[in-house]
Amino acid sequence: MRLSARDVSYTYPRGDHQVLAGVAFDIPAGTSAAIVGPSGSGKTTLLSLMGHLLPMQSGVIAAIGDDGRERSLADTASWVLQTVSLLPDRTAADNVAVGAYSDGASRADAWDRAREYLAAVGLAGHENDSARILSGGEAQRVAIARALASRRPIILADEPTGQLDARASATVLDAMIGAHGERTVVIVTHDPEVAARCNLVLELRDGVIYERARA
Amino acid sequence: MSRRVWPLSLAAREGVATARTGRWTSLLMVLAVTWIVAAPGAADAISVSQLMDDEQAWIDAGGYVFVVTGAREDNSQNPIPAPACESLASVEGIGASFALQRSDATGTLSYIPGGRVSLYDVSAGVLDFLDAAPAGGGVLLATTGFVERTGAADGDVVTIVRRGATNTVPVMSDPLTLRAVDTAVLGDEFDGALLVPAHLTGMAESCYVRTDAAHVSAVEEALPALLAYEGKPAIPNLRLFESDFTVDYTHAYEDRSLRWVWVPAAALLGLLWAMLQWFRRSHVAIYATFGMKPAARLVMQLGEWGVLAGFGAVWGWGLGVVGALALGAHPAQAVALVSFHGLLTVVGATALVVLLGLRPAGTLLNALKDR
Numbered sequence: 001m002r003l004s005a006r007d008v009s010y011t012y013p014r015g016d017h018q019v020l021a022g023v024a025f026d027i028p029a030g031t032s033a034a035i036v037g038p039s040g041s042g043k044t045t046l047l048s049l050m051g052h053l054l055p056m057q058s059g060v061i062a063a064i065g066d067d068g069r070e071r072s073l074a075d076t077a078s079w080v081l082q083t084v085s086l087l088p089d090r091t092a093a094d095n096v097a098v099g100a101y102s103d104g105a106s107r108a109d110a111w112d113r114a115r116e117y118l119a120a121v122g123l124a125g126h127e128n129d130s131a132r133i134l135s136g137g138e139a140q141r142v143a144i145a146r147a148l149a150s151r152r153p154i155i156l157a158d159e160p161t162g163q164l165d166a167r168a169s170a171t172v173l174d175a176m177i178g179a180h181g182e183r184t185v186v187i188v189t190h191d192p193e194v195a196a197r198c199n200l201v202l203e204l205r206d207g208v209i210y211e212r213a214r215a
Numbered sequence: 216m217s218r219r220v221w222p223l224s225l226a227a228r229e230g231v232a233t234a235r236t237g238r239w240t241s242l243l244m245v246l247a248v249t250w251i252v253a254a255p256g257a258a259d260a261i262s263v264s265q266l267m268d269d270e271q272a273w274i275d276a277g278g279y280v281f282v283v284t285g286a287r288e289d290n291s292q293n294p295i296p297a298p299a300c301e302s303l304a305s306v307e308g309i310g311a312s313f314a315l316q317r318s319d320a321t322g323t324l325s326y327i328p329g330g331r332v333s334l335y336d337v338s339a340g341v342l343d344f345l346d347a348a349p350a351g352g353g354v355l356l357a358t359t360g361f362v363e364r365t366g367a368a369d370g371d372v373v374t375i376v377r378r379g380a381t382n383t384v385p386v387m388s389d390p391l392t393l394r395a396v397d398t399a400v401l402g403d404e405f406d407g408a409l410l411v412p413a414h415l416t417g418m419a420e421s422c423y424v425r426t427d428a429a430h431v432s433a434v435e436e437a438l439p440a441l442l443a444y445e446g447k448p449a450i451p452n453l454r455l456f457e458s459d460f461t462v463d464y465t466h467a468y469e470d471r472s473l474r475w476v477w478v479p480a481a482a483l484l485g486l487l488w489a490m491l492q493w494f495r496r497s498h499v500a501i502y503a504t505f506g507m508k509p510a511a512r513l514v515m516q517l518g519e520w521g522v523l524a525g526f527g528a529v530w531g532w533g534l535g536v537v538g539a540l541a542l543g544a545h546p547a548q549a550v551a552l553v554s555f556h557g558l559l560t561v562v563g564a565t566a567l568v569v570l571l572g573l574r575p576a577g578t579l580l581n582a583l584k585d586r
Contacts, residue, residue: 079504085497086501087233090233094232101220101221101225101506102221102506102507104220107228
């Protein structure tokens, strides 16, 4: 699924600073893209606009299917947030299964996916661990596994490796980005190594997107 | 293959799993339901039982008893037709009735010389009225005061020696079986006297009528005509004085303040549930983020609520009944009122749970707003 933005501008109501000024990008289907930039450059604002958390002031952001029809990001995208959000009283597998259920998986299928994606993020054998006892990094990986288990064609991630060491970070990026063409991935990150793993790097500076690299 | 996302059965199962794994949260919610189901019903059962005891004591003292006399005319009082009074027991709402005529004679028991006491001739309905057992050959009703003073005992076979006010020639009755009765329901003036059931065919001085809370107004309205003398209505008076300062037992049950205590109880449970949902709003957001629609979310929350409220209600019912019984409630009241309040509390709280569940939920993305 392709992600396309045209002429997206945004100014916060309480200030006169224009955070985004005519942003435009095009992320082809099956591509991984990193959005980078200094703090306050508008990365999270752009992500919020994708999720319709902030009302569009001008421009358009669209998810476009292979058939050329526009689709709702709410139905096609999975999110991985910097703030870990798990069901604390449930097991790691239960949490991942929630993602699978959003794809219409049966219980058995959801458990199979939970095992598969927990293993993919390096948490094989932790299926029955309570989310309450997981470390921050483990919880972050469970959240990523949950997003993967949903098998939605787009993953939007805000600093998904923020709490991971280099090795774990590499593991989850392998799982997220996966084989080329499997899904479209957009990652907001400060980490140059994460950006380097992506096919496309979009740098936000002074409210404008600069495409830095395309692999 | 196209499969339905978050079918309701799966949502319900998630709710049950949340309740099962909720640990302290679930335990605290179950405890809250337990106490909120138990306390109002138990309090009301104790209150109603006390009310019933008070009312029974009031009835035993003469509550719901009418003393009907004729109207006063020309410094004299019209009589009451005794057969009409005796037949009132067949009227709906009247439990028992009897006619009473003070005798001019005084009497003593033949084997207890001296101590002449007042005699009252009463119609046969007095036996039902005072719950005295009949006996072959007739009975004599001795009041508690008489029995205590003379040493006579219930079941003694006695004869009465009557002496008129002016005629000093005593008249001895046939042998009668003595029945000791509590005449408090009739008033203190009968204490120490003897009541002689007789076949009163003419007129009587007064008629005693016993009714109940449900019929007291209708009976009071009907009595003047039913006991009219020559077309002149009789005058019914409640035997016990009533005023704004006495308890109105006719309406006390309906007017009791605890009758509606299930309403604040249900509201309190709803508030606790709302607080729980607010503290756990990120949990709901996770499900909403992963495609759970409002109907499935509602079913999930009802699944969790059902488990917690179910356990709490069962324990609360048991605790409420046992607590009410331990604190003196009548068993029937304890069971009925704890069930009544418990059921309405849970139903009312469930309605609030549904209303809260219908409110729109945020998604995980809302967390971005705070940054």
